[in-house]
Amino acid sequence: MKVSGTHTFPAPRERVWSFLIDPYRLARCIPGCDKLETIGENEYTGEVNVGLAAVKGQYKGKVKLEEIRPPEHYKMLVDGKGKQGFIKGSGTVDLEEQNGATLLRYSGDAQIGGPLASVGQRMIDGATRTMTAQFFTAMEAEIAAAPGEVARQGILLNLWRSLVKGIRERLARVFGGKATAR
Amino acid sequence: MIPAEFDYSAPTSLDEALALLGRQEDAKLLAGGHSLLPALKLRLASTPHLIDLGRVPGLTEIREDGGVIAIGAMATHHSIETSELLSRRCPLLTQCAAWIGDLQVRNRGTIGGSLAHADPGADYPAAVLALEGEIVARSATGTRTIAAEAFFVDMLTTTLEPGEILTEVRVQPFPAKTGSSYRKEPQPASGFAIVGVAVAVTLDGGRCSKVRIGVTGAASKAWRAKAAEEVLQGNAPEDAAIAAAAQQTTEGIEMNGDIFASAEYRAHLVRVYARRALREAADRARSA
Numbered sequence: 001m002k003v004s005g006t007h008t009f010p011a012p013r014e015r016v017w018s019f020l021i022d023p024y025r026l027a028r029c030i031p032g033c034d035k036l037e038t039i040g041e042n043e044y045t046g047e048v049n050v051g052l053a054a055v056k057g058q059y060k061g062k063v064k065l066e067e068i069r070p071p072e073h074y075k076m077l078v079d080g081k082g083k084q085g086f087i088k089g090s091g092t093v094d095l096e097e098q099n100g101a102t103l104l105r106y107s108g109d110a111q112i113g114g115p116l117a118s119v120g121q122r123m124i125d126g127a128t129r130t131m132t133a134q135f136f137t138a139m140e141a142e143i144a145a146a147p148g149e150v151a152r153q154g155i156l157l158n159l160w161r162s163l164v165k166g167i168r169e170r171l172a173r174v175f176g177g178k179a180t181a182r
Numbered sequence: 183m184i185p186a187e188f189d190y191s192a193p194t195s196l197d198e199a200l201a202l203l204g205r206q207e208d209a210k211l212l213a214g215g216h217s218l219l220p221a222l223k224l225r226l227a228s229t230p231h232l233i234d235l236g237r238v239p240g241l242t243e244i245r246e247d248g249g250v251i252a253i254g255a256m257a258t259h260h261s262i263e264t265s266e267l268l269s270r271r272c273p274l275l276t277q278c279a280a281w282i283g284d285l286q287v288r289n290r291g292t293i294g295g296s297l298a299h300a301d302p303g304a305d306y307p308a309a310v311l312a313l314e315g316e317i318v319a320r321s322a323t324g325t326r327t328i329a330a331e332a333f334f335v336d337m338l339t340t341t342l343e344p345g346e347i348l349t350e351v352r353v354q355p356f357p358a359k360t361g362s363s364y365r366k367e368p369q370p371a372s373g374f375a376i377v378g379v380a381v382a383v384t385l386d387g388g389r390c391s392k393v394r395i396g397v398t399g400a401a402s403k404a405w406r407a408k409a410a411e412e413v414l415q416g417n418a419p420e421d422a423a424i425a426a427a428a429q430q431t432t433e434g435i436e437m438n439g440d441i442f443a444s445a446e447y448r449a450h451l452v453r454v455y456a457r458r459a460l461r462e463a464a465d466r467a468r469s470a
Contacts, residue, residue, distance in 0.1 A: 054227035126402035
């Protein structure tokens with residue numbers, strides 16, 4: 001299966017790039033991603049729970065980044081496996097500056113096999129498109145929310161934020177005031 | 183081909199079914215089982231609890247009620263295909279049902295199951311959209327009616343809530359001088375629509391007073407081809423107008439492709455089948 005497309009982000013290229021090389025922030029935007037861990041230089045393992053409606057499955061896999069040229073290009077190698085099938089493929093991501101906005105181009109080729117591919121073949125195209133759209137929507141929100149410098153602490157910052165929010169809401173509930181997070 | 187373990191219930195009333203559905207998250211409803219059971223057997227899907235609607239009374243009826251035709255969710259494709267009431271009052275549904283799978287599938291599969299599953303290759307969504315039908319859903323807290331156009335969200339995804347059961351499909355009977363047609367390219371192995379086009383045309387003094395086009399199979403969900411409908415609205419359904427309308431059926435829609443039919447080929451097929459269905463529906467309207 002071949003995938004390709006573009007997406008424009010209303011953010012400077014460095015900011016989009018810093019997102020794309022941050023596994024913690026990526027993990028938050030990948031639909032159904034439960035885990036993404038660094039296992040080596042530019043090498044990660046992850047777990048995703050993906051699917052539509054009742055047809056859902058757990059997949060484990062490895063992601064490796066190559067040909068890294070900040071802040072404009074990398075190549076991604078993906079190798080994943082689940083009970084319902086496997087995926088193996090590679091793709092490239094290119095960032096182009098466009099008057100303060102960033103154009104992201106992606107293109108890749110993947111082999112999908114197993115029961116999912118043989119029975120669900122006709123749905124893979126649409127499911128891929130739905131999940132790509134979900135990812136870009138989440139990514140846009142994520143990039144807009146945190147500036148580049150705090151990206152590294154993204155996960156801690158988020159934990160802190162939700163903690164503060166939770167405490168505020170609880171206090172508000174107790175005292176009957178209005179909760180305003182952030 | 184053996185599914186993972188699940189509990190099985192066969193409630194004998196709708197209230198009992200709703201109560202069971204509310205008790206366990208991820209419980210699944212079993213209607214005809216011609217999509218769900220293969221998915222369970224292949225372990226593409228799993229559920230802790232299967233609730234069989236087969237013994238719930240009153241869900242298989244097809245009746246006319248106060249000027250509306252109500253089709254029970256558990257009515258099989260075969261009972262719709264052979265319904266005397268539908269062939270007389272709303273033949274688009276019988277034409278559509280005749281194209282589904284094979285006789286074995288039509289004997290077991292149900293309209294409610296097909297709509298709730300929202301397979302992108304299912305046939306009924308095109309017809310129900312072209313008929314501007316309504317979907318009735320019951321929950322523990324009440325009944326709600328959903329317009330067909332608001333019902334389909336994405337592939338395998340509808341606006342049905344987890345605690346709801348689709349109980350009925352409602353369509354208007356055909357007015358005078360109305361004709362319909364369903365044209366389909368089935369996937370040779372599965373019978374699912376690579377594309378399927380459902381059309382209903384109403385004529386008034388030789389001109390189209392109402393045109394409705396529903397398309398399935400080609401994209402992630404079925405859609406109403408409104409741009410195409412507008413081309414014919416108020417015009418005589420002549421070949422040139424029909425061809426111009428058919429060209430608009432894929433307007434603004436992102437097609438899906440697979441190894442059997444690319445996205446470009448599907449778009450082409452939609453336009454060709456729309457032309458044929460429009461021509462046939464117009465001919466039938468003239469002689470109606």
